[in-house]
Amino acid sequence: MAKWGEGDPRWIVEERADATNVNNWHWTERDASNWSTDKLKTLFLAVQVQNEEGKCEVTEVSKLDGEASINNRKGKLIFFYEWSVKLNWTGKSKLGCQINYLSCLGVD
Helix, strand or coil, X not given: CCCCCCCCCCCCHHHCCCCCXXXXXXXXXXXXXXXXXXXXXXXXXXXXXXXXXXXXXXXXXXXXXXXXXXXXXXXXXXXXXXXXXXXEEEEEECCCCCCEEEEEEEEC
């Protein structure tokens, strides 16, 4: 533990009457849940896999529950997230009988 007055020069909060969080040195947290929800839906709905055997694509994000946040501690960004996801997808086989598939994928 540093003695009074011998601390890191970046620790200037003690000198400020308003106790401003200078340069985000102390812990700050921002909610990123809304942005993350929109971004994840966009990314999931863009998933499409195709090869010589067939084609598969995500058709719906039926469940997207959770949260995400961005934290800053001593100038370092730290990301926290927890999501429960359920995706509906369709697929079509090009081999032989041309089978169509419908299913869902869940990640908790």
